[in-house]
Amino acid sequence: MDALRLLGGLTRGTMRRRLPGDAKLAVGMGLLGVAIAAYEHFTQQQKGAPQGATPPGPPPSGPPPVPGAPQAPSGPHVTPPSLPNAERQAVTLIRAMAAAAAADGAIDAEERARILARLDGSGLGAEERAFLDRELTTPPRLDEILKDVGSAELAEQVYAVSLLTIRLDTDAERAYLRDLARRLALEPAAVARLHQMIGVALP
Numbered sequence: 001m002d003a004l005r006l007l008g009g010l011t012r013g014t015m016r017r018r019l020p021g022d023a024k025l026a027v028g029m030g031l032l033g034v035a036i037a038a039y040e041h042f043t044q045q046q047k048g049a050p051q052g053a054t055p056p057g058p059p060p061s062g063p064p065p066v067p068g069a070p071q072a073p074s075g076p077h078v079t080p081p082s083l084p085n086a087e088r089q090a091v092t093l094i095r096a097m098a099a100a101a102a103a104d105g106a107i108d109a110e111e112r113a114r115i116l117a118r119l120d121g122s123g124l125g126a127e128e129r130a131f132l133d134r135e136l137t138t139p140p141r142l143d144e145i146l147k148d149v150g151s152a153e154l155a156e157q158v159y160a161v162s163l164l165t166i167r168l169d170t171d172a173e174r175a176y177l178r179d180l181a182r183r184l185a186l187e188p189a190a191v192a193r194l195h196q197m198i199g200v201a202l203p
Helices: 003-014 021-027 031-048 085-101 109-121 126-137 142-146 152-165 171-183 188-198
Strands: none
Touching (some): 003 031, 152 171
16 A cells, blocks of 8 residues: 555545645645655656556655565554554554544545545555545544654644544534644644645634
């Protein structure tokens, strides 16, 4: 599974809100920018590939896989330690999106099918789709996500992808976002900056 490409596909419009161009330049200086670049490179390769051909993926970011070693999450909320750091962080951000999507109670079958249908249209493979389906079916708890957030930069990006995912049209979603900012220890100025970049008013 390519978690970076999956994250790029999600932030480019598979979830409820698309990352605007100016926010891409600002937030995307970190892992989000890498993910979007990987996804856009992948989609450009697809467009240029002959019909029926499988376009090559980006060069591997780590050592070649060892037969029998875990290469991607095999179930909900499990991140094998063998994944490169960027891939592990991408998994954390994808899980943050799944948790945010369920902030108003649960992700019903219709919404899950709609998200997965958009992912199908993005050209990503069955492995990415299966992983996202597992996460949406059993969204992670916020505690499970927070234990994997080890830097201020990743904390901001967890908040950013959550804001991209959530509609903010219910009290439950507004409360979730306020609690997320508090538990990520984000300063009010940082929260305001992220809302401004993504184009969403503060709750």
